[in-house]
Amino acid sequence: MGAEHDAAGVRIELTRGDIAAQPDIDAVVNAANAQLLPGGGVAGALHRAAGPELAAACRPHAPIRPGECVITEGFALPSQYVIHCLGPVYGIDEPAAGLLADCYRNALLLADRQGLASIAFPAVSAGSFGYPAREAADVALATVITTAPRLASVRRVRFVLFGEESLLVHEQALAAATG
Template identity: 65%
Template sequence: MTELIECVQGDIARQADIDTVVNAANAQLRSGGGVAGALHRAAGPGLVEACRPLAPIRPGQAVVTEAFELPNRHVIHCLGPVYGVDEPADELLAACYRNALELAERHGIRSIAFPALSAGAFGYPPAEAARIAISTVLTTLPRCPGIERVRFVLFDATSQDLHRRTLATLQGDRA
């Protein structure tokens, strides 16, 4: 399964070789800072219109839209928990990744790129967020045989290194 999961530093809005990107959404599915702002700017106004009837969403929930001007087929929007506010935070964060993968499987999506959900403005401690994300992906992928590749697209080298080390540790635990 190692080749199925990769961790790269980059821009989530520039993943042209991936079917679907995941938006670190807010409850109203509107543009904002970080990932949501980057994806909305790149996708153009069609994304706002597509999101409007789907909002609001709850922490842990995932919904899918077209990708519009992004180089992808779809955007899956996930609302991660705000750390210290939305509880149980670990279960809600895991639900984001699980629900996104299951939604991707139902839509015939073969590749998906995730940001580090909740690890930015929502305040989730990065190491714990990475552990939950990768652990959830590893346990969910066997139930999603149509998904051939999962990419974590991280903002900086520190996050990329953290995710790579976490992936290596968790895969080692499963060997």
């Protein structure tokens, strides 16, 4: 486990790991594509782990727009739900920071409306969507911290990051947002 912080009664955790293997988390967030199809990166990992039922459950919800989120069952995943969020493609979807913040905020509020206690995020848009890692982390952490006071049921937000560099960038962003 990396850094932790408490924001308005919500514990924010940063860790390196596999987003598809979070048995103690109610919902994991899929860094989805607009059609909610299996793909590479986080979407591919979650769809492979969840099984073909996930793609079938996604079909009626597609397409979604940047910043939008939808929820499905988790099927074979250890988490009960998947919240599919479309982050912005950096340099194309504008305003990028606003759309990325919408993604995190909308996922948190959707989890809260479902009465969930915990949610895990990957680094949305920081992979194939080209968002610079530090800027994406700054937006993500600031949004979680400012949204925390509005949450009634969500008490734990975990960032599950793929590599050591991503973890370090998020630790720096958390320190900047809370320092």
